Amino acid sequence: MNKKKIIRGIVMTLLINGALPLAVYQILLGYTSSFVALSIAAAIPLVDNLFSLIRYRRLDVFASFMLLGFILSLAAVFMGGNEQLILLRESFVTGALGLLFFCSFLFPRPLIYYFALRFTVGNDPQRVAEFAAKWQHAHFRFVLRIMTLVWGVALVGEAAVRSYLVYHLSITQFLAVSNFVVYGFIGAAILFTVYFRRYALKRIAK
Incomplete structure (x- = not known):
């Protein structure tokens, strides 16, 4: 491909x-x-x-x-509830999805493995088999587990920070900074994934 x-x-x-x-x-x-x-x-x-x-x-x-x-x-x-809970609906979702990243460590392969399979290989049976074979290499497993950990921390961290802010800022102040928190955490996770993948590929090439 x-x-x-x-x-x-x-x-x-x-x-x-x-x-x-x-x-x-x-x-x-x-x-x-x-x-x-x-x-x-x-x-x-x-x-x-x-x-x-x-x-x-x-x-x-x-x-x-x-x-x-x-x-x-x-x-x-x-969920209903007061204004703070309503404002935290999105963080309830991202926090739960972040926990899912952590929970995937309990299974044979972490969540990022399947994301990488979907985005870099597609549905070509031969490519899928080649990708699966890479799991035998310790460094490959290490890279995907680190990425899974980072995404879990980013999503749970976003939920935690917004949960703290919603109870310590006025609604107007929270709305002003909320998106910066979301995009900050997600953007940091994306940048880490891109650069860490490049680093990993260079190391594997050596």
């Missing part, structure tokens, strides 16, 4: 499982309740997952992860 196909696969995955559901949700908010809008948006990664399961006989872990995010968002709609 060449670089263009990999990039195309990444873009399509992010569009189908990320951008499209969010766009559908935002559009439907003007016509229906948040619950209905989220339910319809969550159906998109579900359909993509079913398609992958039927066509490739393999569960798409990334699509499942995105679907779980929407299901948690649906659950957060029913």
